[in-house]
Amino acid sequence: MKLVMQVELLPTPEQASALQATLRACNEAASWVSEIAYAEKTYRNLELRRHTYTQVKARWGLGAQAAQHVIKKAADPCTSTRARQRTRELHRTASTRRRQGALKPPSFRPDAAQPYDDRMLSWQTEARTVSIWTTIGRLKGVAITASAGQLATLARRRRGESDLLHRDGNWYLLATCEVPEAEQNTDPTDFLGVDLGIVNIATTSDGEIMSGRRLNHLRQRDRALRTKLQRKGTKSAKRRAQRRRRKEARRTRDVNHKIAKHIVAEAARTGRGIGLENLTGIRERVRLRKPQRALVHSWAFAQLGDFIAYKARRAGVPVVHVDPAYTSRTCSQCGYLDRANRASQARFACRSCGFVDHADRNGSRNIRARAWELWRCGAPSPAPAVPRQRGGRTRAAHHNQWCAVTQAMSPRRQACDTTE
Incomplete structure (x- = not known):
């Protein structure tokens, strides 16, 4: 590579x-x-x-x-x-x-x-x-x-x-x-699901949460300063805004490098693969209020995904991209899908079985299950997503898909999920 x-x-x-x-x-x-x-x-x-x-x-x-x-x-x-x-x-x-x-x-x-x-x-x-x-x-x-x-x-x-x-x-x-690539691990014992977000930059299925609150606070401060410099409009203000833009990009890149290095090292140490969300085209698919747009559009999720992918290739860790649809609303224990399951940004509470967990951790476990099923079946990663139209899949269809994934997993994997 x-x-x-x-x-x-x-x-x-x-x-x-x-x-x-x-x-x-x-x-x-x-x-x-x-x-x-x-x-x-x-x-x-x-x-x-x-x-x-x-x-x-x-x-x-x-x-x-x-x-x-x-x-x-x-x-x-x-x-x-x-x-x-x-x-x-x-x-x-x-x-x-x-x-x-x-x-x-x-x-x-x-x-x-x-x-x-x-x-x-x-x-x-x-x-x-x-x-x-x-x-x-x-x-x-x-x-x-x-x-x-x-x-x-x-x-x-x-x-x-x-x-x-x-x-x-x-x-x-x-x-x-x-640089030569390491020999890929063709028989991973499991997958490490990674849920990418804004408030929490990355959450793994092991329960580790890498918070982005400090980075988001710095971004908000830089955005306020950039607005002030743009209103001023002088040459010196434009030069200073350019320097601040580069500084913000360097900071984000440094944080993404550290997170990617940690995730790949953990997957390589435990002999697992990495499951990532396929977020291609997310900016065209989601609808946001005006105050949220700047925050989402400054979110370097593609860069973090690229860093994880190339570091994993160097370490010989397989990476599988899965469809992220409804991973944040589906219960990782029983597979029940409901919008009301997501009680808040950080809290997930299943309306069917009563399972309660951190919302991002629950989503990362759904990503792990989908990555494992794709790898077991030898299916390719999903194609880039397109804007979802009305009349999509029903809750029952998603529930049946989750059941198929769970039943296809080995008894050891099912026991692990039950004890978690």
């Missing part, structure tokens, strides 16, 4: 100035190439190279490899945009402003990332330095900082190109590494 390793550069002021000039020249050249592509109606990389290669080298002083990467970088968005226009996909999915913008040649920011291949960039991992090409010559001995594990992975597993990136005053190299 492929992983992107981020390594920070520590250039001197002179080296940083050379890197800045290089990025500016490459992105100016890429913007000019995209204008030529739209003017000549030539969007393919090879054809575009015939029109622009010599001018790019002479006008911006780029080397042969850099000029080719610049042309390819400009050709890729042109080709994809034209393809979406031909298939009418852009007209169906994009807004009017975006469709109008697609008629103009794409432009590149002065500090946009620039790809480097092995002819333009060489790594000295033992010395913790790199040698990198710039418009004023090759810079040797540019210091990098990374952990010993990252450097070892770079030395053994790095493949293909690396991207030079300037962000928030810092310099980074994004290197692609080909």
Whole structure:
């Protein structure tokens, strides 16, 4: 599997100035190439190279490899945009402003990332330095900082190109590494159901609840500050809002990494698989009041699911995505489905058997049962969900499905569910 390793550069002021000039020249050249592509109606990389290669080298002083990467970088968005226009996909999915913008040649920011291949960039991992090409010559001995594990992975597993990136005053190299996957556990003893939410970011079928109250409090504070800065509207306010946005994204990513690492480690330790909800298209399916919309749309559930999936692949833990429909309203003990079962956000009380539990814990156990049944039957994970129409499945149908799942489980599993 492929992983992107981020390594920070520590250039001197002179080296940083050379890197800045290089990025500016490459992105100016890429913007000019995209204008030529739209003017000549030539969007393919090879054809575009015939029109622009010599001018790019002479006008911006780029080397042969850099000029080719610049042309390819400009050709890729042109080709994809034209393809979406031909298939009418852009007209169906994009807004009017975006469709109008697609008629103009794409432009590149002065500090946009620039790809480097092995002819333009060489790594000295033992010395913790790199040698990198710039418009004023090759810079040797540019210091990098990374952990010993990252450097070892770079030395053994790095493949293909690396991207030079300037962000928030810092310099980074994004290197692609080909990391081997562990052998998947084809005979899991059970599944660890994971219920994803907003108040509680993740709840496992073992009963562990990973609360998101602190993260939601910080998000609410950031949202209030962002509203205040947007109303102010000055350039400094916009710059500060941009910095806050990145800080919030980093915080959320860090929390999701920690949660995913813990869940995968627990499943690998106990020899179990992981059952996740298939939440594709949830924003199009649910109806929310206005105060809830910002909270739900800032919920990074897809990122957490991706983190769990790729960490599980590295650990050899199987992951099964199940249909999340009615998992929060169905009793994990008797299978009775009723909207009134969900007494509150945190409390589940079955109207049939009287079973009482935390609502998210009850939902995670339903997810575990569905994941186990899908794995036992060898059925694929459900396709992305679509908005539910009227006249859907009845309570009896869901109850019968739950009974089929329970009866198909082994006697040991049924005994475990009874004792919990």
